[in-house]
Amino acid sequence: MAAHDREIADIFIGRRALHGAASEGLAATVAALQRGQVSALLLNHPPASSLRLWTGPQPSRIALTEDELRSFGVRAPHEDHADEALVRALVGTGAELVVVPQDDLPLRDGVGALLRYTDAGTPS
Template structure:
């Protein structure tokens, strides 16, 4: 499954399709990373514009959306909602963003507390990988081949996260298989394979947590990226690996 930088946009409007109509066009937008936005919603925008002012309002919103897209390095703008109102907005987006628009016919309204257009994003990105993430996978393979700034396997990856050494975390998308469990503490870098190891670092409040959730929390806390890789593309030992910010110094010869 992809981890994509996106701007999701839903245009609410149910009135007459004319600029002389009463009422307002309501626009919701969310800039963030998919699928992380399923559990950690990204930057939100919520605007209501009178229908008569919609062309001018759409141009202003287009500039705001372009700024959001630039800020997160968005690869795609996913646009849904009323066909007439969203069409006006799409035509007034800045040129650099217009070529990245994907339109979906999403029914219903977005659900509070969930990623905007969550179900449609799941379908849209299933089985795809962004060019940025493909490049990161290539970098991981290159570092792994020369035993450089990379790890593979749960134990080595957890150790690197404890040190804040991970630049990009790679996890295999294993579908419905049961994930392993880690021990965690109150801080993002408080994680270990065993309770005893974590307590040996002086962490008192410890608990068990699914490994995927613990790793995701650690990477957010340390500013690392996440790439979910289907096993058919790259099988990682224990389903985990990392591209490091720096390589460990080689051990001194005796």
């Protein structure tokens, strides 16, 4: 890993340990992306290829289920591989991508995030 990526991973580990501004797992990370809270998205390599997400025409329109996405007003949801949908969402929200070997930092569902901010509704 590059030094910058290692630094991001170390910050994530510290925040996760202190229940700080970080999220882990697919559901928590999707919720943070929906709110534009993600400053850096961490993805395990190799990706968890069997996971799927629903996306809409705007990058932040991402959800775990088709019904959830329709509740946001998306008329034509599309199902994607989770890693592809997450990368699209992070680009659209200005977040950074850090690919972390699974052996170095195993993440729940292969995904985690450093957050710009937290609020009462932020799952971790």
